[in-house]
Amino acid sequence: MIAISMIFLGSIALMFAGINAEEKKVKPFFTALLALSGIFAFLESKGIMAFDELFVWVPKHMVDFDAFGLQMVGVLSILAAIIINLMPAANRKGADILALMAFSLCGGILMIGAKHLVVLFLGIEVLSIPLFVLAGSDKDNISGNEAALKYFLMGAFSSAIFLLGAAFLYGGSAVMTYQEMFLRLSFSEHFGDFPVLMKAGMILVMVGLLFKVSAVPFHFWSPDVYEGSPNRVTSFMAVIVKIAGFVALAYFMKAFLPMLEWTSNWLLPISAITILGGNIAAFAQKSFKRMLAYSSISHAGYLLLFALTSMQNMSVLGTYLLAYGLSTALLFYLFDKYANGDKNGFEIFTGLTFTNRTDTIALVVATLSIAGIPGTIGFIGKYQLFSTAFGPQFWGVMIALLGSIISIGYYFKPFKYAFRTESDTPNQWNWSWGSFCSVVISSVILALGLFPYLLSLYF
């Protein structure tokens, strides 16, 4: 709760304070705010700090952060800070874009803490509404406007489905909190079958959530929205929305654990087509940004596999999401730096190793990590996820392995251009602020991949 309050109040204050300032002047304050709330969340999760007395007024059965939730809040805040810092600030006055991102982040945090269907809905809406604005924040860009409208319509549509599902669930069980829902379901399981309303409600709520995490076949909006939105916003959507969505989805699925066997029947095929569809479509893309959009779809497929296990060890999910977030943020940073107008294919990286070595390191590390190659945190995440799902969802893991193989084909495409060039420009080390951040993040990716023991200090 401390994180959400800090970010919310701090953002309002900064928005007013920065109303007439250049955006890059307020950026450090936002960074500090996000980083500080992330650190507080982490310290609270380890029991070093406690803020319970401040928040006695919060109903515990509706919003409650357990240790893993707090750790994920920390991850989210830090990743948001990273995204803000990697990308250059827009050349305009006002802190509104950063503030909108922070508000959206508050929604994400609320989703993580949700223990009640209404709070979950509230979280989704708080997360989404600022994003509708952000997607169209580049007003002169026609495809940005299209993205905003598309995102808004799809978001409204999925919210409606979610609400209908929630109503069904309430009708079937007369309760709204996860905990009581779990008890009802265990009770029904004992007698052999689940009420039809519960099943229908579960399906509809999941469809609403799958829209948010863009799983196939509910993904059609995402490549267009990703492509049209400004890079910074896309990066935010791909990282923050996906992480918050998946943590919320995992908690939700945990409440429905007694139904797992029945859920697997239809969620495993969805996971499989998400993996295959995402990877195959990504393979066919010409634009780097669309490729990243489809890649994030395929990652949703892998993550769904985890949601189909008993989820004893949530740190597996945390590691995977952290790895995904770090590498995706880096790749978006590189795209933002080198894409130029219509030039947005893989050839934007031509001769990168000759013009900017620091960014080459970032490109190589981020690519290896997102492809799950050993030595990077991406491998640790994938290995843990696959070995957790290996027993319960064997065929799902086999499809995921197949997907990983396909993914090599497109993730490695930038290498085709990065190391080959005719230019004679000398090798350069380039230390802009963005490059510096990217090298730090690359080192973190490598360090956590080579010494995964460090991860157990966090999770």
Place this chain on the structure above:
Amino acid sequence: MELIIIPVVAALLSIFTKGNRWINTILAAAGLGVLLLKFGPSNMDYQSGQWVSIVDVPWLSDVVHFHLGLDGISYFLLLLTNILLPLIVFSVNDHRKPSLVPLALVMQAGLNGVFMAKDGLMFYLFWELAMIPIYFITLIYAERDNFVTTVRFFIYTFIGSLGMLASLIYLYTKTPDASFAFESLMSINLGYTESIWVGAGFLLAFAVKIPLFPFHTWQPNTYTYAPAQGSMLLSGIMLKMGLYGLIRWYMPLAGESIPYYQPIIITLAVIGIVYGALIAMRQEDMKRLVAYSSLSHVGLIAAGIMTMTETGLNGALLQMFVHGVNVVGLFMAIDLIQQTYRGRHFAELGGLAKVNRWFTILFFLIIIGTAAAPLTNGFPGEFMLLKSIFDYDTTYVVFAGLTIILCAVYMLRMFQFSMLGEAQEDNKPMALINTLPLVVIAVLVIVVGIFPQWFIEIFEPAVKNILTTISNTKGVMS
């Protein structure tokens, strides 16, 4: 532990050496120094045949341990890796390839790890870590824009690796103590069907890497277009990872499936022997010729391993060393020819012997070593391998034995077209300093050829130990 850290540190240092080949070679030789001084036969007991742990610390929670061990087999292959690396690094004499040496040294760390890993996931990890630098070497310094070749190479090996990973995770889910330790993985008794599936995962990884006959399609192009040092690393050391994996991981872990796979692999290997040799005979490009000859030679080694006899395994290990040394020598000689005379096709060469006396002698020694002439290093290993195949099935040895004849045909053909014949007018002698690594290799050709027992003694007890373990725990008769 030192064998992993020192190459990594050396790799970092080598970024700043400005391509000085002597300093780079010293950095690469540091691994060999540690190996001989700290883990030499005088300090470690290789005669007991036990796989002795040297490091064991938790790496990822308690499931995966950073667990390294040494026995005669590991030591012998480490010796191969660390002898060849300085030679390969020395042969880099192009300042326009600044990342080559650091990548090669990182690969050295990965290879050292592969040959020592005593934990299933560590083995997988090092296996892939050795793979990444060579991918970048072949990609960055390729002779032409060959993204498709390298990506195919990577995807092929990655498919294999994932098969192995799946098998390892499957075994891990069966272990009573939830661990990837070699002993725990080995202690499981698999049913016949599941052992076949687990074995398939392992064999996929190893067959692609070795490469066995139908899985070799990545190999010729990768070898041909890779920079010379990339080809040396790939064929000299990297192939041995697959063969080592067969001995160390496939046979003990999925031993129940050996009766099923034994005839299949031996047949494929023998097909590969003849097929590789026949194609090598028709090649005009020297590098491609060596690539196919390598396919032929490793086929023989794989067949020898799968006979599951002591002679076969001893011969295979000796031949792994010998093949590594010889093929690196061949690629190095071809690289020198190409550097000095701007080509490596037979049409562009000829009469080089007239201007390069020493080089010709060294090259010839390596060639007859590869062709397994008696008293050179190729002979004892091939003899033992053929003997083991003879014991397994006489029909196979008729075809496998062709390797010696055919090898002599294409090797001598290569020598004849490149070194002998009409000299071209502008031929000039090559720099003698560049042939220094070839001297080391030629010495090894003769020493191993005359005193093979010196080397066999290192790993013989470990081979015995492995065979007894397999027949005890997995009930497979050798």
